Amino acid sequence: MIYRATTMDDKQEKNFARGIVHSLNLGLSQIEEDKLARIRKSRQRAMAAYREPVTILGMVTVSGQTLDISNWIRKPLFWLPILAISVAIGGYSLSVPDEKFDETGGELDAQLLTGELPINAFLDKDFGSWVQESSQ
Amino acid sequence: MSDFLASVEKRAFKQAVYAVRQDESALDIVQDSMLKIAEKYSDRPTGELPMLFQRILQNTIRNWFRRSKVRSTWTTLFSSFGGKDDDDDFDILESIQADEGANVPVSPSAQLEQSQLLKIIENAVERLPARQREAFMLRYWEELDVAETAEAMGCSQGSVKTHCSRAVASLSTLLKAKGISIESALRTD
Numbered sequence: 578m579i580y581r582a583t584t585m586d587d588k589q590e591k592n593f594a595r596g597i598v599h600s601l602n603l604g605l606s607q608i609e610e611d612k613l614a615r616i617r618k619s620r621q622r623a624m625a626a627y628r629e630p631v632t633i634l635g636m637v638t639v640s641g642q643t644l645d646i647s648n649w650i651r652k653p654l655f656w657l658p659i660l661a662i663s664v665a666i667g668g669y670s671l672s673v674p675d676e677k678f679d680e681t682g683g684e685l686d687a688q689l690l691t692g693e694l695p696i697n698a699f700l701d702k703d704f705g706s707w708v709q710e711s712s713q
Numbered sequence: 714m715s716d717f718l719a720s721v722e723k724r725a726f727k728q729a730v731y732a733v734r735q736d737e738s739a740l741d742i743v744q745d746s747m748l749k750i751a752e753k754y755s756d757r758p759t760g761e762l763p764m765l766f767q768r769i770l771q772n773t774i775r776n777w778f779r780r781s782k783v784r785s786t787w788t789t790l791f792s793s794f795g796g797k798d799d800d801d802d803f804d805i806l807e808s809i810q811a812d813e814g815a816n817v818p819v820s821p822s823a824q825l826e827q828s829q830l831l832k833i834i835e836n837a838v839e840r841l842p843a844r845q846r847e848a849f850m851l852r853y854w855e856e857l858d859v860a861e862t863a864e865a866m867g868c869s870q871g872s873v874k875t876h877c878s879r880a881v882a883s884l885s886t887l888l889k890a891k892g893i894s895i896e897s898a899l900r901t902d
Contacts, residue, residue, distance in 0.1 A: 591853075593881050597853070604727065623751035
């Protein structure tokens with residue numbers, strides 16, 4: 578024999594559901610103590626991760642987690658823009674020519690070309706230190 | 714937040730048990746759900762927490778079934794209804810055979826102790842298709858309204874009503890097959 582569903586109206590459905598829920602609620606008191614302890618521990622763990630919401634300028638309320646910097650630091654994406662900016666600054670500083678060096682180097686080139694500085698001067702061991710001193 | 718979690722944790726555990734039928738996994742599901750709502754939704758108004766928590770809980774249960782499917786095809790094969798999200802067309806009533814002697818006019822309340830009755834009801838709840846059980850639990854046990862239930866389940870309000878009606882009809886039939894009327898459940902305190 579196969580049972581068929583009997584249709585219920587809204588009131589009957591609610592009454593029936595009330596009966597089921599009543600029984601299920603009674604069942605809550607039968608959960609074993611070790612399981613209740615695990616559930617309590619889970620709640621404590623969740624509350625350890627909980628951050629009170631923060632209201633910014635009395636207008637926007639955001640999760641405390643959002644403003645927690647230690648939370649952001651752990652995320653790889655947090656470091657990406659910082660890395661990009663560092664690389665950009667480093668690259669720029671390398672690409673900008675050292676004006677002082679250019680000045681000294683240019684002067685030496687001119688002297689070499691005009692013959693005022695003999696090319697053998699580069700073989701002189703003190704010439705390097707003279708160039709450095711004059712560029713300071 | 715702590716008070717809210719304390720108020721729902723036991724029911725959340727039982728809901729997870731009815732769904733996955735493993736206490737250990739149910740405990741993990743409850744833990745993950747609590748952690749998620751505490752970490753991600755602390756800025757939400759208190760009134761939204763019940764619906765949000767239920768949505769997280771149901772999603773965590775669904776994820777558990779997905780992972781189980783990957784871990785073992787056997788679990789999927791032998792699981793009656795678990796993990797089947799799209800079970801709207803499944804009708805448990807088609808598969809219920811009446812127990813012998815179910816029509817014998819005896820008083821169940823006289824024969825069954827409260828714990829036995831509870832066990833039968835819990836078994837009936839476990840046997841419901843996942844979406845029907847979900848709708849019934851959220852609507853009647855968690856006392857969410859139809860709109861909140863729909864949001865938590867990610868479906869339309871019409872679907873919620875349909876799932877609830879089917880769940881009630883299925884439970885009624887399952888219990889009737891065991892010779893139990895719901896009045897007896899209400900009488901047993």
